[in-house]
Amino acid sequence: MSAPAGFPAGPIGGRNIRRRRATDRLMRGLLGLAALLAIVPLVLVLAFVLIQGLPALNLALITQSPVPAGFPGGGVAPAVVGTLIMVGLGTLIGTPVAVLAGIYIREYAGGRGATAIRFLVDVLAGVPTITIGLFAYGLIVVPSGSFSGLAGAVALAIIIVPIVARITDEMLGLVPGSVREAAYALGIPPWRAIVRVVLPAAGAGIVTGILLGVARIAGETAPLIFTALGNDTVSTSLGEPMDALPLRIWVYASGPYDSWHAQAWAASLVLVLLVLAFSLLTRFILRRRARSRM
Amino acid sequence: MSVVPGQPDRIRTLLSRHRPRYGEPIFRGLVGLASLTVVALIAGLILVIAQQSLTGIAHNGLAFLGGSDWDPVHQVFQALPFIYGTVFTAGTALVLAMLIGVGVAIFLVDLAPAWLARPVGLMVEMLAAIPSVVYGLWGIFVLAPWLRDFVEVPLHDTLGFLPFFSGNPIGIGNLAAVVVLTIMVLPTVAVVSRDVLAAVPISQREAALALGATRWETIRIGVLPYARSGIVGAGILGLARGVGETMAVTMVIGNAPVISLSLFSQGYTMASVIANEFSEATTNLYRSSLLEIGLLLLMVTLLINAVARLLIWRVAYGSTSRSVLA
Amino acid sequence: MTAMTDGSSSSLPAVAPDALPLSRGLPLGERASAALEHPAVQVEVGSLHAYYGRHRVLRDVTFTARPNAVTAIIGPSGCGKSTLIRCLNRMHEVTPGARVEGEVRLDGSSIYAPGIDPVVIRQRIGMVFQRPNPFPTMSIFDNVVAGLKLAGIRDRQLLDEVAERSLQRAALWDEVRDKLKSPGGALSGGQQQRLCIARAIAVEPEVILMDEPASALDPISTLKIEELMDSLRASYTIVIVTHNMQQASRVSDQTAFLTVGDDGAGYLVEFDDTATIFTNPRQRLTEDYISGRFG
Ligand SMILES: Nc1ncnc2c1ncn2[C@@H]1O[C@H](COP(=O)(O)OP(=O)(O)OP(=O)(O)O)[C@@H](O)[C@H]1O
Numbered sequence: 001m002s003a004p005a006g007f008p009a010g011p012i013g014g015r016n017i018r019r020r021r022a023t024d025r026l027m028r029g030l031l032g033l034a035a036l037l038a039i040v041p042l043v044l045v046l047a048f049v050l051i052q053g054l055p056a057l058n059l060a061l062i063t064q065s066p067v068p069a070g071f072p073g074g075g076v077a078p079a080v081v082g083t084l085i086m087v088g089l090g091t092l093i094g095t096p097v098a099v100l101a102g103i104y105i106r107e108y109a110g111g112r113g114a115t116a117i118r119f120l121v122d123v124l125a126g127v128p129t130i131t132i133g134l135f136a137y138g139l140i141v142v143p144s145g146s147f148s149g150l151a152g153a154v155a156l157a158i159i160i161v162p163i164v165a166r167i168t169d170e171m172l173g174l175v176p177g178s179v180r181e182a183a184y185a186l187g188i189p190p191w192r193a194i195v196r197v198v199l200p201a202a203g204a205g206i207v208t209g210i211l212l213g214v215a216r217i218a219g220e221t222a223p224l225i226f227t228a229l230g231n232d233t234v235s236t237s238l239g240e241p242m243d244a245l246p247l248r249i250w251v252y253a254s255g256p257y258d259s260w261h262a263q264a265w266a267a268s269l270v271l272v273l274l275v276l277a278f279s280l281l282t283r284f285i286l287r288r289r290a291r292s293r294m
Numbered sequence: 295m296s297v298v299p300g301q302p303d304r305i306r307t308l309l310s311r312h313r314p315r316y317g318e319p320i321f322r323g324l325v326g327l328a329s330l331t332v333v334a335l336i337a338g339l340i341l342v343i344a345q346q347s348l349t350g351i352a353h354n355g356l357a358f359l360g361g362s363d364w365d366p367v368h369q370v371f372q373a374l375p376f377i378y379g380t381v382f383t384a385g386t387a388l389v390l391a392m393l394i395g396v397g398v399a400i401f402l403v404d405l406a407p408a409w410l411a412r413p414v415g416l417m418v419e420m421l422a423a424i425p426s427v428v429y430g431l432w433g434i435f436v437l438a439p440w441l442r443d444f445v446e447v448p449l450h451d452t453l454g455f456l457p458f459f460s461g462n463p464i465g466i467g468n469l470a471a472v473v474v475l476t477i478m479v480l481p482t483v484a485v486v487s488r489d490v491l492a493a494v495p496i497s498q499r500e501a502a503l504a505l506g507a508t509r510w511e512t513i514r515i516g517v518l519p520y521a522r523s524g525i526v527g528a529g530i531l532g533l534a535r536g537v538g539e540t541m542a543v544t545m546v547i548g549n550a551p552v553i554s555l556s557l558f559s560q561g562y563t564m565a566s567v568i569a570n571e572f573s574e575a576t577t578n579l580y581r582s583s584l585l586e587i588g589l590l591l592l593m594v595t596l597l598i599n600a601v602a603r604l605l606i607w608r609v610a611y612g613s614t615s616r617s618v619l620a
Numbered sequence: 621m622t623a624m625t626d627g628s629s630s631s632l633p634a635v636a637p638d639a640l641p642l643s644r645g646l647p648l649g650e651r652a653s654a655a656l657e658h659p660a661v662q663v664e665v666g667s668l669h670a671y672y673g674r675h676r677v678l679r680d681v682t683f684t685a686r687p688n689a690v691t692a693i694i695g696p697s698g699c700g701k702s703t704l705i706r707c708l709n710r711m712h713e714v715t716p717g718a719r720v721e722g723e724v725r726l727d728g729s730s731i732y733a734p735g736i737d738p739v740v741i742r743q744r745i746g747m748v749f750q751r752p753n754p755f756p757t758m759s760i761f762d763n764v765v766a767g768l769k770l771a772g773i774r775d776r777q778l779l780d781e782v783a784e785r786s787l788q789r790a791a792l793w794d795e796v797r798d799k800l801k802s803p804g805g806a807l808s809g810g811q812q813q814r815l816c817i818a819r820a821i822a823v824e825p826e827v828i829l830m831d832e833p834a835s836a837l838d839p840i841s842t843l844k845i846e847e848l849m850d851s852l853r854a855s856y857t858i859v860i861v862t863h864n865m866q867q868a869s870r871v872s873d874q875t876a877f878l879t880v881g882d883d884g885a886g887y888l889v890e891f892d893d894t895a896t897i898f899t900n901p902r903q904r905l906t907e908d909y910i911s912g913r914f915g
C-alpha cells in the first residue's frame with residue numbers, strides 16, 4: 001500500500017521520501033524475516049521428531065515394559081499407562097472445579113468480582129508448573145510418605161484448572177444474552193437456566209477447552225518428578241509411583257544408550273502427535289465458534 | 295382451536311408444585327466454592343511450599359540469596375548461581391524473543407494478508423503446544439551439536455577474547471539454553487502482542503496513513519505507542535514463562551553451578567536445579583533447600599505475572615485468555 | 621369458562637374508526653365478540669419509576685392493562701417502552717444496576733412485594749422478545765415445553781399434549797408437526813417467533829408481554845403474529861410494545877403513549893382506548909405523534 005511513485009509526499013518530512021521508502025522496505029523485510037524465524041524452529045522440531053521417531057515406533061514400544069538398561073528391545077508401556085491414568089484422573093478432578101469456577105466468574109461474580117477472580121486465575125495459569133509439582137509433593141507425598149500416581153494426578157489437575165476455567169468463562173460470554181433472557185422470562189430459576197440452557201449452548205467451546213487443557217497436561221514433565229516419580233513396571237495403583245511419557249522421555253534422553261535415545265524419539269513422536277492433534281482440533285473449533293457467534 | 299377446560303389451571307397448579315426452593319442458593323454456593331478453591335490454590339501454593347522450606351530457610355539464612363557455594367555434601371546451600379543462571383538465560387532469551395516476537399506480531403496484524411497471517415499465526419501458536427521435554431530432546435541431540443559446530447567454534451576462533459565467547463565450546467551450555475528458551479518464550483510474546491496490536495483502533499492507523507505516512511511509519515507512529523504498555527506486558531509474561539521453564543533448560547544447560555558470562559559455559563537455573571537434584575536429595579535439609587529455591591521461584595513468577603497481566607489488561611482487556619492458552 | 625369478565629372489551633365503542641387508512645385487522649367493534657376461552661387477570665401499574673444505575677428512564681407511569689384485552693405501548697425510540705414492559709414481569713432487574721420504584725399489581729397483588737420470587741412472577745407473566753430467541757441447543761419440541769421441563773415436569777404424555785396444543789395456538793403446528801425433533805434454530809424468522817410464542821404460552825401464563833414481536837419479521841409473518849394476538853386475547857391479558865402505529869391500531873384495545881421528558885426520562889402522555897387515542901386524543905403530543913408530526 002505504499003504510495004505510487006510520483007505521488008506527492010504528505011507532511012511527514014516530504015524531503016527524504018526516498019530514504020523513507022527505503023526504511024519502509026527494510027523494516028517490512030525485517031518483520032517478514034521475524035515471522036520466518038519464528039516458524040523455522042517448529043518445522044525443525046517436528047521434522048526431527050518425525051524422522052528420528054518413526055523408525056523406533058512400533059507396537060512393542062507401547063505394549064512392553066522397559067528392559068534392563070543397555071539391552072535392546074522393550075518399550076515404554078508403563079509410561080503410556082501412567083500418562084493415561086494421571087491425565088485422565090487429573091482432568092476428572094480439575095475440570096468440574098474449573099467449569100464451576102468459570103460459571104461463577106461469568107454468571108455470578110459481577111463486574112469487579114469477575115475482574116478480580118479472572119486476574120487471579122490468569123496469574124495461577126502463569127505459575128511455573130514445577131512449583132505446582134512441589135505443592136503436590138508437600139500436600140500429598142510428604143503426608144502419605146510415598147510418591148504416587150495420585151499426587152501426579154492432583155498436580156496435573158491444578159494445572160488444567162485455570163485453562164479450563166478461563167475458557168469456560170469466555171465461552172459463556174459468547175452465549176448471547178437473549179438466550180438467558182428467554183430462559184428467565186419463562187420463569188426458570190437462574191441456576192437451571194445456566195445449567196440446562198446456557199451451558200449446553202457453550203458446550204462445544206468448553207469441551208474444546210478441556211481438550212486443549214488435556215493436551216497441555218499430557219506433555220507436562222516437571223510437576224511429575226516429585227509426585228509420580230516414575231516406574232519401570234506397569235502400575236495402575238494410585239498409591240504407588242507411576243510412570244509418564246514425558247518423564248520417560250526425559251530419563252531416556254539423559255541416558256547414555258542409543259536404544260534409549262531411539263525410544264525417547266519415538267515416545268516424543270507419540271506425544272507430539274497427540275498434543276498437536278488435540279490443539280489443532282480445538283483451535284479450529286474455537287475459531288469457528290467465535291466467528292459464528294459474533 | 296380446541297378448548298380444554300381446566301387445562302391452564304392444571305398446568306399452573308403443576309408448576310406451582312414444582313417450584314424449587316433451595317436450588318439457587320445451593321448452586322450459587324457450589325460455583326462460589328469452586329472459584330474460591332481456585333483462589334485458595336494460589337495461597338495454598340505459597341503456604342505449602344513455604345512450610346516445606348522452613349528447615350532450609352532456618353539453616354541457610356540470608357547467605358542463601360547472596361552466596362555462590364552449592365555444596366550438598368557439606369550442607370552448604372547458596373542459590374546465587376541458580377538465580378544468576380535464571381536471570382542470564384531468561385533475560386537473554388527474552389530480548390531475542392521480544393525482537394522476533396513483536397516483529398511477528400506486527401507482521402501478522404499489519405502486514406501479512408489474511409491467507410498468510412492465519413497459517414503463520416497458527417504455527418506460532420503451535421510452538422507453544424509442543425511439550426517442553428520434546429524441545430529438550432531436540433536440544434540435546436540436534437541443536438547443541440549444531441550450535442557447537444556452526445556457531446560456537448567459529449565464534450570462539452574469531453572472538454574468543456571476549457568474555458561471552460571464552461571457554462570450551464561443547465554445545466551443551468548457556469547458549470543452547472538461551473536458544474531453546476527463546477523458542478519457548480517466543481509464542482507467548484508473539485500471541486499476546488498480536489492481540490494487543492489487534493486491539494489498537496483502526497482510526498489510529500488511518501490518522502497516520504492520512505498524513506502520508508508509509509506503512510512502517512504508520513506502525514511506528516500510529517500503532518506502537520498506543521500498544522506499548524501491552525507489549526511490555528507481553529514481554530513480562532514471556533519473562534515469567536522463561537523464568538519458570540524447566541525441562542528443556544535442564545536438558546541442555548549442563549547443570550553446573552557456575553557463574554559465568556560466557557555463552558559456552560555450563561550453567562544452572564532455579565527450576566533446573568530443583569528438577570535435576572530432587573531425586574538425589576536424600577537429606578531433609580537438602581530437599582528443604584531445593585524447596586526454598588522453589589519458593590523463591592514461585593514468588594518471583596507470581597510477581598512478574600501479576601505485573602504483566604495488569605499491563606496487558608490496560609490495553610486489551612479480556613483478551614488475555616489466549617495467552618493462557620499460548 | 622366462557623363467561624365474560626367485567627371490563628372486557630365490551631366498553632369499546634362499536635364504531636369502526638374509518639380514519640385509519642391501513643387498518644386491516646378486525647374492526648374494533650367486533651373484537652368484543654371473540655369468544656372468551658379463559659378469564660385472564662388485570663395488570664395495574666402505579667407510579668412506576670425505572671432506573672439504570674443513577675439514570676432514571678421512566679417517570680411516574682400509571683395505567684391498567686385490562687384482562688382479556690390487548691394493551692399497546694407506543695412512543696418514540698428510547699422513550700422507555702422496553703424498560704416499561706420489562707418492569708411488568710421483573711425482567712428489568714436482571715440488568716445489573718437496574719432498579720424499580722412504584723407498584724405493579726397482578727390480579728390485585730403487588731409483584732414487587734417483599735418475599736415475592738421473581739421466578740414465580742415470570743411464570744405467571746410470559747414474555748416474547750423483539751428478536752426470536754429459541755434455545756439454540758434444543759429441538760422444536762424441547763423449546764416449546766422448556767418452561768415445563770426445566771421446572772422439573774417430566775410427564776411425557778402431558779408434555780406431548782402441551783406441545784401440540786401450544787403449537788396449534790401459536791399457528792405453527794401444521795408447519796412443524798413432522799419435524800418436532802429438528803433444532804429450533806432451523807426455522808424461518810417468523811416461525812421462530814411463533815415458536816417463542818408457543819414456548820411462552822406453554823407454561824399457561826396469565827399475562828403475555830410482547831416487545832415489538834414482529835419488528836424483525838416480514839409482512840406475512842407480521843400478519844400471522846397479529847392474527848395470533850387477536851386469538852390469544854381470548855385467554856390472556858396481552859401487553860405489546862410496538863413501533864408501528866398501524867399495528868397498534870389494528871391489534872390493540874387500549875393504547876399507552878409514552879414520550880421522553882425534558883429530564884430524559886420517559887413518561888406516560890396518554891392512556892385510553894385505542895379508538896380514542898387514534899381518533900380523538902386528548903393531548904396535543906399524542907395527536908402530533910400519531911399523525912407523524914412528531915420527531
Ligand atoms: N441496559 C441499559 N443500561 C443503561 N441504560 C439503558 C439500558 N437499556 C436501555 N437504557 C436506556 O433507557 C432508555 C429507554 O430504553 P428502552 O430500551 O426502554 O427504550 P425503547 O422505548 O424500548 O426504545 P426502542 O423503541 O428503540 O426499542 C434509553 O435512554 C436507553 O438508552
Ligand SMILES: [Mg+2]
Pocket residue numbers: 701702703831
Ligand atoms: Mg425497545
